[in-house]
Amino acid sequence: MEYILEMKQIQKSFSGVHALKGVDLCVCPGETHALVGENGAGKSTLIKILTGVYSKSGGSILFDGKEISPKTPNEAQMLGISPIYQELNLIPDLTVAENVFLGHAPKKRGGLIDWNRMFTETESIMESLGIDVDVHAQIHTLGTAVQHMVAIVRAIQLECKLIVMDEPTSSLDKKEVDSLMKMIRELKKKKIAVIFISHRLDEIFEICERVTILKDGEGVGTFAIQDLTQHEMVCKMLGRDFSKRERIRTERNFDDVEYLFELEHAVWFPKIGDMTIRIRKGEILGLAGLLGAGRTESAKVMFGYARPEKGILKKEGNIVKIRTTRDAVRLHMAMCPEDRRAEGIVPDMSVRDNMMLASLSGKSRFGILSEKVKRQISEEYIDKFSIKTPSSKQLIKNLSGGNQQKVILARWLATNPQLIILDEPTRGIDIGAKGAIEELIQEFSNQGISVLYISSELDELVNNCDRVLVMRDGRQAGELTGTELSRDAILTAIAGAM
C-alpha cells in the first residue's frame, strides 16, 4: 500500500537529551492511526516535528511522495498537514464560517470579503460531513465537540490530507465523543488520514485501524488494532525492561489499622467520576492508572487545591472541612506535586527558604522565623537526606532534579505531617537518586506517616506500596493488596479487564 506519510528514523535531541531515538511512523491515506505512549514517550515531540513546530535532528519525512521538512506550522499547513490541538485555536467571538476561512477569506474583486461564498462554502463542507451547525453562530456559543468539528472543517477547507488530533476527547462527554467519532468516519470516506492521540483505549479500539506505540523516545512498533488486546497494548506502553528492582517494602498487615484519611465519593467533572480513597495510618497506598485517569486530580482534591462538585473528606472518622491547601496543611497533610518546576519549587529562593515555605506559620513567633531555626532545620535535612548543595543559601534552581525533590520532601517533613501525597516523586530524576527517594519514602512510613504514592512506574508501585488502587477514566478500576499485587495485575486492571 502507498503511504501518505512516512516518517523514518526520526531523531530529536534537546541540548544533549535524546527525546526521540529513531522513530518510524507510517500512515495510509484515509486511515485513522492511533499514536500512544506515556508522558515523556515522545508523542508530542514527534507531532511537533511533523507539524513544523520543532525541526528534527535526524531522519526523513515523506509526505504524499515528496520529501519534506516543514520549518513552521504554516508551511506544514500549506503542505496539507493540519494539527488540531486540545486547546483549539479558534477565535471565540467570530462566527463558524469566519473561523473556517480565517486568514484566507474568499474575496470579491476589489478585495472585499465575499460573505455569501464564505457562508455557502462552509455550509456545503458541513453538509458533506453530515454536521448540522449554524454557520452564523459565534464559536463561544457552541459546545467543545462542535468546536472540534469546526476545527476539522477548517482543515478540510485548507484541503489537508492529514489531520493530527491531540487528545480530542479529553474534555468531551460520551455523547459528544460519539458525534466526533461519527465525523472521523466521514473523514475516512474522504480519504483524509487522521493521527489520533488519546489515552482512552476504548476510543482507539473503536475508531482506529492501526496503532503506533512509543516508549521512552523509541518506537515499540506499529500494530493492526485487531491483532492486539487492550491488555497487550497497555503492556507495550508501560512495559519497562530495564533492571527490575527488588520489592523493598516489608510485608505488614494493615487490616486492623484504622483509617487516617478518607476521601469519599469525590466527583470533579470531567476528570473524576466517583472516587473513594481510604488511607490507613502508616500505610503506603499506591495510585496507578494511565495519564488522564484522574490520579493527580484526586490528589489535588484531597489536598484542597481543587474544589470538587461532590465528595467529603474524613480524618480519623470525622468529617473535616477542606477548602484550601492551608486547611490541608493544618490537617497535617503534605503534597509533592507532579510538576516540580511549576508547582513545587520557588526558583529564585534559596534551598533554606524553600524548605521553610510550608512552616512559615508553624515555626515562627510574631511573624518572625529566626535565622537560627532556619539554619538548624535546613542543615539537619540537607544532612539527613544527603542533599547535594554547596550551602543552604544556594538558590534551588541551581540544584539537580533529584536534589530539588529532596528539598520539597524536607519542606513537608518539617511540618510533621501525618499524610504525604507524592505525585510522581521520581519523575525526571536519575536512577541513583530514585533509589534514595524510595528509601526516604519507606522511612516516612516506618515513622508512622501515611503515604499516597502516585506513579506511572509500575515497578515502583509494586516495590514500595502496601496496597494499590487502580484508576481508569476517573473511577476506581481495581484494588490490589498483598500477594495479588504485581505488575501484571495492575496492567490488567488498567486495561479494564477486571
Next chain:
Amino acid sequence: MKNTHHFCGKQTISFVLDQIPYIVLFALILWNCLFTKNFFNIATLWNASFQCASTVIVSMGMMLVIATGGIDISAGALIACAGMLATLTMRQSSCILGVLAGLGTGLAGGFINGIFAGRFKVQPMIVTLSMMYIFKGAARLASGGSNVSTNTPVFNDLTYIRIGGAPIQLFLFLAVVAIMGFLVNKTTFGQRVFAVGDNARASEMAGIRSWLVILAVYMIAAFLTSFAALVEISMATGADPNNLGTGMELDAIAAVALGGTPMNGGRPRVMGTLAGVFILQIITIMINMNNVPYAYSLAITAAILVAALLLQRVKDRIA
C-alpha cells in the same frame, strides 16, 4: 566538575547584575561631584531629601506590590484623594483627625485594590486604573475642584522640623526604608511575598493563601502612599486636587524597576528601590543645576530605565 564551574560563572554574572543600581547611582554621584558646580555640598543632600521623601515612601509600597507580580497605578491619585480628605478634615476638626482621615482613605482604597486583585483575580492594572479614576474624582468632588489649605499651623510646621541640621523628611523616609527592610528580609510575611511573586502555584501548594498576601500588600502600599500624601500636604500647607501626586506612581514604578525587583514578581529589593529613587532624583538635580531643559531629564531617565530592564532580561536569560 565542569558543571560546578559553569554555575559559578553564572552566579558571578548575576551577582554583578544585581549591583547595577548601586553602580549607576555611584557613577552619577561621582560625575556630578566632578562636573556639576555646587553639587558636592550638604545642602544638596538636604534638598534632595526634601524633594524625594514621598517618592521613596510610595516606592517602598510599590515595590511590595510589584514583587507579588502586581502593579498599583492608583498611587498618584490616592495622594490627591487622601491629601484632600485629610486637609478638609483638618480644617473642620483637628489635626489628629485629619491625619487619621488621610491614612484611613489609604487603607480603605488599598483594601478595595487588594480584594479585587487578590480574591477576585482581576488584572491589577485594571483594578488600580479604576481606583485611580475614583480617587481623582473623589478628590475633586470633595474640594469642588479648587485648592484647599489646611489652616492648621501645627501640622504645617511639622515640615520644618530639623534634627541635627537634617530635615525631618530624611528621617521619615529612612524609617520607612528600615521598617520595609525588616519586613522583607526578616519576617515570614516577606518570605510569603517573595514566594507568591516568584511562583504563585507552588506557594499555594505549600499552604500559603496567596490572595491574603496580595490583599495585605496592596493595603500596605496604599497606607504608605497616604502617609506620603500627609508629607506632601504638610510641605504645601494644603492640597491641590488636580496636581497633587500626579505622576508619582510612574516615578515609583520606574524606581522599583531600576532597583532590580523583577517586574513579573520575585524578590523585593529594598535598597535597590531606594537607589532607584536616588538615581531619578539625581538626574533631575543634575539637569536643574546645569540649566538644561527639564525635557532632557525625562529622556535620560527613559534611557536608563530601558537599559535597566534590558539587563534584567539578560539576567533571566542566563539563569
